[in-house]
Amino acid sequence: MGKRIVIALGGNALGSNLPEQMVAVKKTASAIVDLIEAGNEVVIAHGNGPQVGMIQNAMSELTRSNPEKYIPCPLSVCVAMSQGYIGYDLQNALREEMLDRGITTGCTTILTQVEVDAHDPAFKNPTKPIGAFMTKEEADKMVAEQGYKVVEDAGRGYRRVVASPKPQSIIEIDTIRSLVENDYVVVACGGGGIPVFVTEGHHLKGAAAVIDKDFAAEKLAEQLNADCLIILTAVEKVAVHFGKPDQEWLSELTPETAQKYIEAGEFAPGSMLPKVQAAVAFAQSAPGRESLITLLEKAKDGINGLTGTRIHQ
Ligand SMILES: Nc1ncnc2c1ncn2[C@@H]1O[C@H](COP(=O)(O)OP(=O)(O)O)[C@@H](O)[C@H]1O
Numbered sequence: 126m127g128k129r130i131v132i133a134l135g136g137n138a139l140g141s142n143l144p145e146q147m148v149a150v151k152k153t154a155s156a157i158v159d160l161i162e163a164g165n166e167v168v169i170a171h172g173n174g175p176q177v178g179m180i181q182n183a184m185s186e187l188t189r190s191n192p193e194k195y196i197p198c199p200l201s202v203c204v205a206m207s208q209g210y211i212g213y214d215l216q217n218a219l220r221e222e223m224l225d226r227g228i229t230t231g232c233t234t235i236l237t238q239v240e241v242d243a244h245d246p247a248f249k250n251p252t253k254p255i256g257a258f259m260t261k262e263e264a265d266k267m268v269a270e271q272g273y274k275v276v277e278d279a280g281r282g283y284r285r286v287v288a289s290p291k292p293q294s295i296i297e298i299d300t301i302r303s304l305v306e307n308d309y310v311v312v313a314c315g316g317g318g319i320p321v322f323v324t325e326g327h328h329l330k331g332a333a334a335v336i337d338k339d340f341a342a343e344k345l346a347e348q349l350n351a352d353c354l355i356i357l358t359a360v361e362k363v364a365v366h367f368g369k370p371d372q373e374w375l376s377e378l379t380p381e382t383a384q385k386y387i388e389a390g391e392f393a394p395g396s397m398l399p400k401v402q403a404a405v406a407f408a409q410s411a412p413g414r415e416s417l418i419t420l421l422e423k424a425k426d427g428i429n430g431l432t433g434t435r436i437h438q
């Protein structure tokens with residue numbers, strides 16, 4: 126029997142610029158449609174780090190070059206734009222791949238807002254890297270000219286960091302659920318969702334943040350009562366002693382063992398740590414639920430128990 130699966134797509138599923146994305150989504154669609162063809166219900170969340178940084182950069186360049194004509198674009202609006210154009214490419218790639226295989230199921234992207242807490246400590250400690258990698262000189266210039274916070278990212282260069290509060294609730298969850306229950310393939314919570322504060326009355330106010338898509342996908346999987354959360358990234362399995370001579374790939378993890386490894390610092394913050402944390406949270410959220418972390422190309426093998434790291438009670 127098919128499962129209800131929420132997928133969190135990592136950076137390699139989308140590439141880091143527009144032409145790369147056009148190519149990457151074809152491979153991504155093929156891996157996802159394998160799961161749909163096997164009879165599973167699939168909901169797709171995705172990242173947006175490179176894309177939201179690019180949009181924000183372009184928007185602030187406009188304002189800087191012509192302050193009389195353009196006003197600054199809030200980060201929440203940049204997240205909305207990234208959801209729109211990534212969703213556009215993804216839903217079209219999925220539609221084409223499904224039709225090529227004779228699957229006529231509709232596919233749509235839901236512009237999704239996600240509630241965040243104004244008191245989340247993340248607002249005082251930005252940690253989420255966005256945009257392209259920079260040299261030290263480019264980073265220094267960004268800090269001097271725009272006052273952004275920039276960090277060195279694991280020897281790969283410098284990146285701007287922004288606040289990344291935890292997702293509290295998904296505003297459009299009923300609409301998403303209704304589409305899923307009616308067998309549509311849905312792209313939702315793109316870029317972790319557009320972060321919003323729920324204010325008095327019915328007003329939602331955009332927040333200057335980028336939510337981690339692994340945490341948003343976990344929330345989505347819980348709220349949709351999914352059977353499985355699949356986090357697709359650039360490694361086939363999670364490792365302990367990652368990158369060291371005694372590295373060991375893990376096929377199975379219980380939440381308790383994962384917690385021990387988390388406390389021992391086995392998973393890098395900002396990359397594997399949120400994935401393992403999200404996977405553990407979902408596996409613990411109700412009996413019978415399990416998470417899987419694997420390579421995009423191995424999604425089908427992973428769901429069939431042949432590879433990846435399975436996290437379950
Ligand atoms: N313990 C670990 N096991 C496996 N991969 C790890 C570990 N720690 C860090 N990583 C790195 O984390 C990366 C995944 O994080 P990231 O690139 O941020 O994901 P994505 O963009 O796909 O969401 C892997 O490709 C790997 O290089």
Ligand SMILES: NC(=O)OP(=O)(O)O
Pocket residue numbers: 135136171172173174175316317335336337338339
């Ligand atoms: N929003 C988000 O988590 O994006 P990345 O996966 O690109 O970091």
